[in-house]
Amino acid sequence: MNLHWSTPELTLTFALDDGPVRLAVSPPDGSRPDPSQPLVEVTAVGHGLAASSNRHVETSLGQRLRYVSHEDTGATLRIVQEEPTTGLRVTSVFEAGAGVRAWSEASLTGPGALELTFLSSLVVGLDSVEADLYSAANNWMAEGRWSVRPLRSAALADIVRDPHHHVARSREAVTSTGSWSSGEHLPVGVLVGTSYALGWQVEHNGPWHYELGENRRGGYLLLSGPTDQEHQWSVELTAGKPFTTVPVSLVAGTDRDSAFAALTRQRRAVRRRRPVDDRMPVVFNDFMNTLVGDPTTAKLLPLIDAAAAVGADYFCIDAGWYAEGDWWNTVGAWQPSTTRFPNGLGEVIDRIHSHGMVPGIWLEPEVIGTRSPLARDLPDEAFLTRRGTRVAQSGRYLLDLRSPAARKHLDATVDRLVSDFGVGFFKFDNNTTTGPGTDKGGTSLGHGLLEHNRALLDWLDELQARHPDLLIENCASGAMRMDYAMLSRLHLQSTSDQEHPLLYASITAAAPAAVLPEQAGHWAYPISGSSTEEFTFALVNGIPGRLYLSGHLNRMTPTELDLVRAALSAHREILADLDTLVPAWPLGLPAWTDEWIALSLNGPDVSYLTLWHRAPGPSTITLPVRRATITPHFPTDPAGWTYAWTDDALTVTANTPEPSARVLRLSPQE
Numbered sequence: 091m092n093l094h095w096s097t098p099e100l101t102l103t104f105a106l107d108d109g110p111v112r113l114a115v116s117p118p119d120g121s122r123p124d125p126s127q128p129l130v131e132v133t134a135v136g137h138g139l140a141a142s143s144n145r146h147v148e149t150s151l152g153q154r155l156r157y158v159s160h161e162d163t164g165a166t167l168r169i170v171q172e173e174p175t176t177g178l179r180v181t182s183v184f185e186a187g188a189g190v191r192a193w194s195e196a197s198l199t200g201p202g203a204l205e206l207t208f209l210s211s212l213v214v215g216l217d218s219v220e221a222d223l224y225s226a227a228n229n230w231m232a233e234g235r236w237s238v239r240p241l242r243s244a245a246l247a248d249i250v251r252d253p254h255h256h257v258a259r260s261r262e263a264v265t266s267t268g269s270w271s272s273g274e275h276l277p278v279g280v281l282v283g284t285s286y287a288l289g290w291q292v293e294h295n296g297p298w299h300y301e302l303g304e305n306r307r308g309g310y311l312l313l314s315g316p317t318d319q320e321h322q323w324s325v326e327l328t329a330g331k332p333f334t335t336v337p338v339s340l341v342a343g344t345d346r347d348s349a350f351a352a353l354t355r356q357r358r359a360v361r362r363r364r365p366v367d368d369r370m371p372v373v374f375n376d377f378m379n380t381l382v383g384d385p386t387t388a389k390l391l392p393l394i395d396a397a398a399a400v401g402a403d404y405f406c407i408d409a410g411w412y413a414e415g416d417w418w419n420t421v422g423a424w425q426p427s428t429t430r431f432p433n434g435l436g437e438v439i440d441r442i443h444s445h446g447m448v449p450g451i452w453l454e455p456e457v458i459g460t461r462s463p464l465a466r467d468l469p470d471e472a473f474l475t476r477r478g479t480r481v482a483q484s485g486r487y488l489l490d491l492r493s494p495a496a497r498k499h500l501d502a503t504v505d506r507l508v509s510d511f512g513v514g515f516f517k518f519d520n521n522t523t524t525g526p527g528t529d530k531g532g533t534s535l536g537h538g539l540l541e542h543n544r545a546l547l548d549w550l551d552e553l554q555a556r557h558p559d560l561l562i563e564n565c566a567s568g569a570m571r572m573d574y575a576m577l578s579r580l581h582l583q584s585t586s587d588q589e590h591p592l593l594y595a596s597i598t599a600a601a602p603a604a605v606l607p608e609q610a611g612h613w614a615y616p617i618s619g620s621s622t623e624e625f626t627f628a629l630v631n632g633i634p635g636r637l638y639l640s641g642h643l644n645r646m647t648p649t650e651l652d653l654v655r656a657a658l659s660a661h662r663e664i665l666a667d668l669d670t671l672v673p674a675w676p677l678g679l680p681a682w683t684d685e686w687i688a689l690s691l692n693g694p695d696v697s698y699l700t701l702w703h704r705a706p707g708p709s710t711i712t713l714p715v716r717r718a719t720i721t722p723h724f725p726t727d728p729a730g731w732t733y734a735w736t737d738d739a740l741t742v743t744a745n746t747p748e749p750s751a752r753v754l755r756l757s758p759q760e
Contacts (some may be wrong), residue, residue: 092122093160095167097186099352100342104129104169110155111171111182114215115342117286126307127215128152130171130180130194135205135324137176143259144319145303146208146312151178176204178327182212187359188352189341191293197332204327207318211335214288216302216309219246221283223302224346224679225264226276226604231588233569234276234600236679241281246304263301265320269524269539270570271295276604277573280349281311286342287349291604293360294336295575296543297321297536313338316536322526323536336540339574346679350603351672351692357606358669360578366559367581370608370636370665371403372658373450373515373563378640379589379615383410386430390438396643398445400654404515404561405442406450411435419485422458422465424503439511450515450561451507455500456546457486457522464499472496474528474542476535486522490530491545500549508557517584520566543575550579563611572604582611582636591615591628592749595702596680598631599689602673607691608665610635616654618646623750625650626725627702629657630751633724634691634700635668637661653725660724660753667693676713686711690756697756698723703744715740718756725752 093104094116101116105125112125131152133139140148155171155178162168167184177200185191192212198204219241226236242248245262264275271277277292279300290313292298297316303309315336316323325333339360341352374397381389385407397405410417411431412424426435442449458464458473465487472495474481474488481488489496507513527539554560564576565584572583583605586597594613601610614632616625618641632638643654664671671691676699680687686709687702697718703709717735722728730746733754744750 092125094122095162095184097190098188099355100189100340102184102190106157106160108156110153111157111169112215113213114217115288115340123215123217125215127213127305127310128155129169129182129213130155131208131210131213131312132178132180132196132206133208134176135207141259145259145261146210146301146314146317147213147303147305147310149208151176155180172199177202178204180209187339188355189289189339191337191339191356191360193337194335195332196327196334198327198329200329202328205324206327206333207324208314209333209335210312210314211292211338212340213310213312214340215307216281216311218283219302219304219309221281223262224280224282226278226600228272228274228276228569228572230567230570231586231593232682233586233588233597234604235682236600236603238679241302246302246309257304257306259303261301261303263299265299267297267321268526269296269520269543270566271298271573271575272604273523273570278353278604280346282346282349285344287345289341289343289349289353291339291353291574292336293338293574293578294543295546295571295573296539297323298336316540318534318536321536322534323540324534325537336575347674351674354602354606354672357574357577360574361606362578364554364558366561369403369561370668371448371561372401372637372639372661373404373406373582373611374402374639375406375408375450375517376640377408377452378587378613379617380640380642381408381410383408385410387432387438391441392644393642394438394441394445394447396646397639398447400643400651401658402447402639404448404450406452406515406517407438408452408517409519411451419459419461421454421486422462424453424507436511443512448514449511450517451511451513452517452519453503453507454519454521455503456489456491456520458489460485460487468499469495471530472499474524474538475530476528481525481528483522483525488522488524490528491542491549497549501553504553505556508560514559515561515563517563517565518580520571547575547579554579577605577609581609583609584611585635586613588613591624591631592704594631595627595687595704595751596682596684598635599675599680599687599700599702601635602689602691603679606669607635607671607673608669611638612636613638613640614657615640616650618642618650621748622653623730623746623748625653627749627751629654630700630702630724630753633657633661633664633753634689634698656726657724663723664691664698667696671698676715677711685709688713690715695757699754699756700751701742701754702749702751703746704749706748708743708745710741710743712736712739712741714738715756717759719759721755721757723753723755
């Protein structure tokens with residue numbers, strides 16, 4: 091028999107018969123597919139693949155799993171399968187959101203042990219692999235570089251000539267290693283066929299893997315956390331030691347933009363939003379193109395006054411506040427510098443409080459510099475180790491958040507900064523990767539890292555429970571750990587460290603494909619003395635998300651400061667609707683060097699269309715946008731750009747002699 095289970099935007103069809111449970115997603119036309127791909131793929135030492143390849147499907151144990159039972163509460167579905175020769179039991183769990191959130195729970199029903207080397211979080215059957223794959227490279231200062239390519243021509247060779255020949259065992263695989271979950275690739279993808287689209291994300295703050303391949307009935311999409319093959323991961327399973335995979339989310343749509351809109355709604359469903367998250371403050375941060383890690387009392391006080399004067403709500407002191415000289419490999423104690431702040435950091439914090447702003451501070455909690463006194467004071471068990479030796483990267487040791495000593499140190503640090511200075515905002519950075527992990531305690535390297543990753547999440551949960559009014563920004567060399575394990579908990583995501591406004595435009599425009607608009611912290615760092623269009627361009631980058639303000643405001647002219655105030659006013663209007671808007675890209679997802687870039691944030695009653703033209707000289711572009719009433723949102727002066735409707739297309743002309751950008755408000759015509 092088939093079991094059909096639905097969320098508000100997705101229907102799953104499970105085959106429950108004398109074979110392994112199999113899963114397919116119903117297309118938008120409402121038809122019921124015949125599931126052909128086993129729901130669970132699993133390998134263990136002594137139990138590998140039925141057909142050799144690098145793929146994680148056609149596993150011997152996966153093919154021998156059999157349906158036992160299921161439980162449907164409406165909001166949650168649990169399907170239990172067992173494999174009789176090993177006593178392996180796998181429960182597949184599904185939580186309804188906009189789409190579905192899923193993971194696998196493994197245990198043994200009897201004595202003995204099984205060394206797992208792979209367990210899928212979710213595997214879904216596809217009717218066809220004749221589809222386009224949207225995926226994104228992600229690197230420091232070059233985040234969110236999306237590309238699209240046909241799955242068939244990209245990786246899956248068509249070698250089938252008749253029913254007696256094999257299907258190719260090739261795969262399209264995307265893998266992230268180490269502790270930067272988005273250090274090379276985003277943990278997000280969208281597959282678009284002729285009449286359907288599937289979107290997914292892996293919700294883990296460490297290694298992950300997804301792959302697509304072909305089988306005789308069509309194809310499959312497989313999502314997982316760390317694996318033995320890719321990440322040196324394995325774990326011993328016994329009756330008393332179960333294992334749970336990392337969660338993943340799956341959504342469906344009819345095309346690219348509807349799939350990304352569904353991912354946006356799913357992210358809102360999995361986010362653990364707290365009352366303090368409703369504040370949505372404008373944060374000024376002193377780093378980008380401003381103090382760049384060199385704060386002092388003399389430099390900060392005029393910046394604080396200027397940030398308050400333009401209307402910032404929070405003021406964050408970035409890196410360097412603890413530094414005496416060269417600080418990279420001496421960090422860890424997180425005590426204020428006495429040379430930078432002769433009268434104490436409290437003088438600076440008091441100035442922030444005096445303006446009614448909330449003070450924030452930068453912290454890189456997970457590292458201890460190799461030259462820090464704490465490297466001697468803390469025991470080896472507080473750090474990630476391999477064969478008993480501390481893992482060292484780039485002049486830092488890496489704390490193991492499973493360790494009570496490590497957590498005690500971090501708890502004391504954060505609690506002290508909150509109690510001593512009234513800190514209400516932390517920028518938590520992470521600039522050092524772990525490598526494949528730690529074997530401390532006899533685990534595989536990959537499983538040690540997985541346990542550490544999960545301990546970090548537990549620490550964040552406990553921290554926010556102790557300090558419910560605390561807001562935390564997620565940063566890792568910009569956006570090197572941009573995932574919904576972290577972002578389901580934290581308030582704001584740094585989207586880049588990119589210093590050039592023209593390059594930041596594509597990062598801003600692409601960000602809503604991976605992160606909620608209301609969490610996407612985009613730097614707006616106007617430079618005093620630049621032209622009006624350059625100044626405006628830098629501000630526009632911050633408006634369609636969470637404007638993260640920087641720049642030497644204390645050096646700006648009255649006209650420049652008025653433009654900053656106007657940008658903040660325009661941004662706050664969008665903030666009122668931001669957590670209800672979904673993204674669309676009228677010109678397609680931006681390429682790194684596109685001349686024209688367009689991002690639309692759409693709601694039921696209003697849309698905000700942001701346009702960037704990144705080349706000098708006049709230029710015209712036509713966008714497939716539904717006819718609406720156009721109001722210049724920022725800047726409000728319409729000079730320099732013109733707009734004209736032709737049917738359901740908008741023709742835009744930028745008449746400026748240099749690169750320029752605009753934000754438009756689109757409302758239904760009367």
